[in-house]
Amino acid sequence: MFPLRLIDLRFAPEERVVLEQVNLELSGEGISVILGPNGTGKTLLLRLLAGLLPAHGGRIDWGGKLQPNGRLAMVFQQPMLLRLSVFANVEFALRPQQMTAAERKARTLEVLERVGLLHREKDCARLLSGGERQRLALARAWAMRPRLLLLDEPTASLDPSATEQVERIIREVRTEGAKVLMTTHNLGQATRLADDIIFLAEGCVQEHAPAQRFFARPQSPAARAFLQGELPWRITFDR
Amino acid sequence: MTTFTDTALTALQLLTELAPVLWSIVGRSLWVSVLATALACSIGVVLGAWLGVARFAGRDALLTVLNTLLALPSVVVGLLVYLLLSRTGPLGSLGWLFSLKAMVLAQTVLVLPVVTALTRQCVEDAERNHGEQLQSLGAKPWLRSVLLAWDERYALLTVLIAAFGRAISEVGAVMVVGGNIEGFTRVMTTAIALETSKGELPLSVALGVVLLSLIFCLNSVAYGVRCWASRRYG
16 A cells, blocks of 8 residues: 555646646655645545545556555544434444454444543434544544545644644554544644645645654745745746 | 305314214225335335435436426326236236225335435435545445435435325325225225215315324424434434
């Protein structure tokens, strides 16, 4: 599955170019954070990787294969929870896997405990608070033991306390050996979590660097402008 | 005015006296329509949920045909089932013509497109909102259709009400395949049609009141369940 390579990836529905010549290589460890202004295709990139959309050009190389040979899960900004109990919302995600009912139950209870929702296992999922819903969505993805976890702005609408809890879970998922690729607009969060930063602007990767170096000495003019809060919406860069 | 008042009073008398002729017709109607709705729902919800999620060549054409069947005239369904069940028809050997079974079959055929089309719409809307998230968790179309249909179960109550309403209020199909035989295949709608044509208005009015009350009660229960579910499950 790794190294994961995006080679000249292109997404241009009805000739409207959103992503073009996206080239990227990711190792199988750590947390990679995608930064960039609104509308540059960060979420789109995650959806392409999750196989939810077909690319219009280029290819994704999963460690030399055309398809990922490990599990992959994605958590969305607004998690979708079924009108079921907290327990059932995690358990159903394990059904496509070859697990017995007892194994599914054990794994579900384990992840619910680790995200601090075990005491609410019988409650209806749709009645949870925003932070609890996001933790449940993370638990559901985590229960699948994904090799690659894609997170689309997982703390976008959460308060600092809920954000801290979600960040703790993300770190735990990484510690368990999953590669995490996430988008965020929160530079503080990127500083706290990221091992490396992928800076996306104008539909392509402007910079991919270790987090410390990116924040200390951004190499591209676009990244420098972004970090200084000066990046206009549609700026033209010299490529 | 006197006729109107007399009719209303006699109808009320029939209702309060629990007239056997009236309640046997009501019981038969309920038996036929509940069974037909149950059969149509058990097939239509599965089919509709699958159509709401599955993508295949010719799907659009199939949906157009399905939506057209929503406006299927009940007498045409009656005629079709009559031809199937008549002595020389492909199902003639069953000997169902002019029986309650034939009426159940006709109402099932009539209601099936309603259940399928409305379920398909409901599940397709849910798929549009949540499908990607389920897909990203590895849920294949069959699992997504089951999950989304279950998730929309309270909205599907409305589909059930619509289906039952269509079944119990139709007159053409059951008239053609049931024959409106007194004490055997006579149901509320066929009885109303016959009694009105004979000028026997009190029984027609009483049956009409029962029919409307039934639909009202069913809608009230469905509304109550949806309100409860909204509070309980969000």
